[in-house]
Every structure is written in structure tokens, then in C-alpha cells.
Amino acid sequence: MTVLSIVSFLLITGLIALISALKTRRKKVQTINGLFFADRNNNFFIVGGGLLLSNISANQFIGENESIYTNNMSVIAWGVSSVLAMLLVAEFFLPIYFRTGAMTIPDYLGKRYDDSTKKLVSIIFLCSYLVNLLPAVLYGGAVALTGMFNFLYPLKLTYWQNIWIMVWLIGLTGCAYSVLGGLRAISISDTVLSIGLLTIGIAFPYYGFKYLGNGDWSKGVHILLSQHTEHLNAIGGSNDEIPLSTIFTGMFIMNLYYWGMEQFIVQQALSAKSLSHSQKGMGLACLGKLLCPFIINIPGLIGVHLYKNLDNTAEVFPLVVKDTLPSIMIGLTAAVVLGAAVSTFNAGLNSSSTLFILNLYKPWFEKKNKEVTEKHLVYAGRKFEIIVSVLAMFSAPFIMFSKTGFYTYLQQLAGMFCLPIFTIILVGFMSKKVPPQAAKIGMIFFILSYLIFNYILNIKLHYLHMLAILFVCTSLCMLLVSKFYPNYNYTEIKLESVELSTWKNRYWYFGVLLIGMVSVFILFSKWGIA
Numbered sequence: 001m002t003v004l005s006i007v008s009f010l011l012i013t014g015l016i017a018l019i020s021a022l023k024t025r026r027k028k029v030q031t032i033n034g035l036f037f038a039d040r041n042n043n044f045f046i047v048g049g050g051l052l053l054s055n056i057s058a059n060q061f062i063g064e065n066e067s068i069y070t071n072n073m074s075v076i077a078w079g080v081s082s083v084l085a086m087l088l089v090a091e092f093f094l095p096i097y098f099r100t101g102a103m104t105i106p107d108y109l110g111k112r113y114d115d116s117t118k119k120l121v122s123i124i125f126l127c128s129y130l131v132n133l134l135p136a137v138l139y140g141g142a143v144a145l146t147g148m149f150n151f152l153y154p155l156k157l158t159y160w161q162n163i164w165i166m167v168w169l170i171g172l173t174g175c176a177y178s179v180l181g182g183l184r185a186i187s188i189s190d191t192v193l194s195i196g197l198l199t200i201g202i203a204f205p206y207y208g209f210k211y212l213g214n215g216d217w218s219k220g221v222h223i224l225l226s227q228h229t230e231h232l233n234a235i236g237g238s239n240d241e242i243p244l245s246t247i248f249t250g251m252f253i254m255n256l257y258y259w260g261m262e263q264f265i266v267q268q269a270l271s272a273k274s275l276s277h278s279q280k281g282m283g284l285a286c287l288g289k290l291l292c293p294f295i296i297n298i299p300g301l302i303g304v305h306l307y308k309n310l311d312n313t314a315e316v317f318p319l320v321v322k323d324t325l326p327s328i329m330i331g332l333t334a335a336v337v338l339g340a341a342v343s344t345f346n347a348g349l350n351s352s353s354t355l356f357i358l359n360l361y362k363p364w365f366e367k368k369n370k371e372v373t374e375k376h377l378v379y380a381g382r383k384f385e386i387i388v389s390v391l392a393m394f395s396a397p398f399i400m401f402s403k404t405g406f407y408t409y410l411q412q413l414a415g416m417f418c419l420p421i422f423t424i425i426l427v428g429f430m431s432k433k434v435p436p437q438a439a440k441i442g443m444i445f446f447i448l449s450y451l452i453f454n455y456i457l458n459i460k461l462h463y464l465h466m467l468a469i470l471f472v473c474t475s476l477c478m479l480l481v482s483k484f485y486p487n488y489n490y491t492e493i494k495l496e497s498v499e500l501s502t503w504k505n506r507y508w509y510f511g512v513l514l515i516g517m518v519s520v521f522i523l524f525s526k527w528g529i530a
Contacts, residue, residue, distance in 0.1 A: 008331025012196070013338060042271045047281025050268040052288040054347040055258075056340050060296055062140045065317040067241055068300030069310070073524045074236030074244070076293045081247045082255040083286045083517045087510050089260035090282040090503075096429070097266065098275045098500055105263050105421070106359045112428045112490060113436035115363070120440060121421055122359040125263055128417035129352045133264075134345060134392035139399040141341025142166035147318020148334050163397045170338065171393040174345035175386060196336040201295030203329055208302045211324040224301060225529055231304050234293075234524035243462060250464030253471055254415065257422035264344075264351035279503040283513070290516045293524070345392075352388050353381040415467050416454075420446035423474045428490075431479070435488040438481035446474045 042050070060079075067075035100111055106125065110118030146162045157165075206217060213220030225232075236242045242251075259265055259282075272278035303316040306323065310316060321333050357377055361384075365372040420443040427434050427442070449470050453459055459466070482488070522528050 002327045004327035005330040008328045009334045012332055012335035044277040044280035047268060047272045047278060048284025051281060051285035053340060053343045054264060054268055061317050061337055062143050062314055064297055065300030066313045068231060068297055069303050069316045070313050071241045072231045073234040074240045074242040076234050076297060077242050077247050079289050079292050080517055080520050083289055083513055085255035086259045086282055086286050090279045093260040094269060094278050105261050105266055113439045117436050117439050118359055122355045124417055125355050126352055129348050130391060132414055133348045135396035137341055137345045138167045138170050138392055138396035141170045143314050144318050144337045147315045148322050167396045168393050170341050171389050174342040175389040200333055200336055205298055208298055208324045212302055212305055223305060228304050229530050231301060232524055232530035234521055246462055246464035250467035253468060257418045261422055261425055263355060264347040267351050275500050276503045279506060283509055286513045290520060349385050349388060353385045356384050357381045416450045419467055419471055423471055427475055427478050432490045433488055434478055434482045435485040438478040441481050442474045442478040445477050446470055
């Protein structure tokens, strides 16, 4: 830790906050539409930056590099293969959301099924954010910043105490962004951070390989490509953390859910000024996902050559950054990692408040025939965000005691919340005859089955394959229940006033992205550099 690295970290972090404040000061944040959807006025560049940075948090920096250090590059399948899912979302899901005027995913389910389904899914979303997303984002950011800086070393505090303080630093910063600036401030900061992320992606290979080669950049590259090459392989086998076969089963389902149904992601897409800008933003985020292995994952590969046996493998990313980069770049990296953690945290926080206010709080007032003003809803939304932040900050440090790897822990827990929602939405898309009763039974069936098969029974099957099997079983369960309601038929609500013009010539761009996706897998395989 040097004075220069701390100064550069503080200056860059302050600059991002200043730009966000200047860009949002004239925008409305006293209305629901302004607080939660940036007045639906974001262009494709802001949407794309928001989608990418809401997805990239410290969890990726910490979890993926830990996985590469302990296993291999197969973990990049989560991000690279998501391109296909994102393009399907842009082509089929976004037009439905814009056409029906849905403001939240449960809002769409309320239109497709009924209000009780809407409330049930809202509660599942909120549980997912409180138990999994928000605490994990805080913990990942705390691990990264503690490893890079260890600000509190002079105070002789323990690692556990450092994590607690860093969690609260990130949590309070994220809460301030979301409460004071709303989605517009979040989106602007994400766009600025994407520039910083690209800078790191260009600079780190130079400094990292130079350090590995003892001052000779080309020698560092040669070492990486000639020693421990098994870590370069992204084509996972049956004994790897991410087998290749899972890309076509549970992983594809999870990616399709995440980019097309996860509230804090969809909320970014719906903030676009039109369907065309939303689709372009998704396409821009796809390009970012293809570049991520070269921006995010090189530290894990270098760590394989620098450290023989780490007691805490989650520290590999911050250790490599601290050991290889010059002070000013350490400050920039720390600022981007902090910003990425804050970005995902406050996006999740903003979406949690959206779900609570629009789907639970406001309907409860209306049911009691009480008049509720826009000002009151905004106040209640901000108050709810503060409460959720405090709960997440208290629970985040305890993730340290997870027995599985950090990234695997996140994905396993996410499956229990994501897949039942994915199933009822997809089945609702495919069939107009599935009634609300089938959706409720399907969600309960999935969650109970997932808990039994993953935490009670000792079944020797990868959890992603298990997710795919449960998805099929739940879908069949819903279709079976539908047979008892032969007269039910859903008629889609269409809003002709919504701008529905699509992005012209998008298929050429989509084709290039798919070729790029396959090329990345080939590069990191036995046919490429592995």
C-alpha cells in the first residue's frame, strides 16, 4: 500500500461520483418513474454500460479468478455463453415487456396470471436479493479491497474485522447512490466505470506479463503459454467445476433467466427511450461479455505461476493486482472494483425497492382505499432501501464460512430462486392456456424439489444438470395442472402508445457476436492456447 495508490483511488472514486452528480442534478428523482426507471430516457450507450456493469461486480473479479487458480478457465463459460441468451432476450423478451408496458417482472406476471402470483414472485425476488445477491456483492468487494489495500493494517485489526469494515464502506456508498440519485445516477456511474474497466483490460496484461517475466513482457507471455497450460482450458471435463455439457442444460437456463428476467437487469433495459435503444444496449453489453475473459481473468492465470499454495484462494485477484501493478494503476483498479461492487449493489437495491413499492406497498394501500401520493411512495422507497442495506451489511461477512468456493456458492443458491420464476414466465410465454393456479403450484414444486435434491439427498449429479431436470419436471407439472382448467385462456394486453420500432440490421451484428462467442471457446482450448 502506497500513498500514490490511495490518492489515485480516492481521486478516481470522487471523479465518478462528481460526474454522476453533475449529470443527474437536473433530472427528476422525486417521482417513481424518475427514481426507478430514469424517466425511461436512457440511450443505448448508457443502457449497455448499465447492463454490463450491473452484471460485473467484485464477485466476478474474486470468484472467477479463484476458480481459474484452483481449477481452470471453464468458469468463463458463464459469461461467454451468456451472449446467446442475451441475443434471445433482445429478440424475443424485450418486445414483450415493452408491448405489455410491464414495469417489473412480477408486474408482467400479474398481467399474465393474477395479482397473487405477482405478490408471490415479488416476495421470492426480495428473498433472493436479501439472502444471495446483496450480501454476496458486498462480501466480494470487501475481499478485493482488503487484499489490495488493507487500509486498516496499522490498527492491527484481524482479517475478519477488515471484512466487516469494508462491507459497510461499500454498502453505505451504494445506498447513498441509490437513495439520492436513483437509477439515472447508477447508470451514469456504470458508463464511466466501463471506461475504467477497459483501461484496466489494456494495462493489466502489459504489467502482469512484465512482472511474470521479471521485466521481460514477452518472456511473461511465454511462461503463461508454456507452463501449467491446463489452467488455460475453458472446455471443462466431467471432473471440472464447470463441465462443458452444463452450458447446454442448467447454465443456458440460468443465463436466459438472468438477462431476460432478473429484475435489476431488466430494469436497466426498460429504462431505454425505445425498444430499439434497449436492443442496441443489450448488443453492446454482449460485446463487453466477450471481452471479459481478457479483462477480468488474466490475474487468475498469472496467480497460478506466482503463488504455489494460498490458504485463502479467494485472495488471488487482489494479491496479483497488489504485486504486479504500479501504484497509480492499483488505485484505478481498486476504484473500478469498488465501483463495480457498488454498481451491482445499488442496482439490486433500487430494484428491491421497486418491487416492494410497486408490487406490495402501493397495492396494500389501494386495497385499504387509502390515497397514496407520489411523494409518499418515493419516501417509502428510499426508507426501504436503507433498511435492506443494513440487513445486507450485517449478513455479508458470514459468507466467509461457506464450505464451497465463493462463485459456486453464489450460483447454487441463486438457482433456488431463479429457476421457478424462469419456468412460470417461459411456460406463460409459450402457452396462453396455463392458469394462475399452475404457476403457484409450479413454484412451490420447484423450490421444495430443489431443497430436497440439493441439501437433503446425496445425489451425484452436477447442480446445473439438476436445475435442467427440475425445470422440465416443473414445466410438465404446470401443463398437467392446466388440464384441470380447460376454459382458461390469456389475452395479452397491448399498449399501442409504446415505441416498438426494432433495431434494424441487428441480425448482422448478432451473427458477428455468435462467431465471437465460439471463437473465445476455441482460443481457450486444446485447439487454441491450452
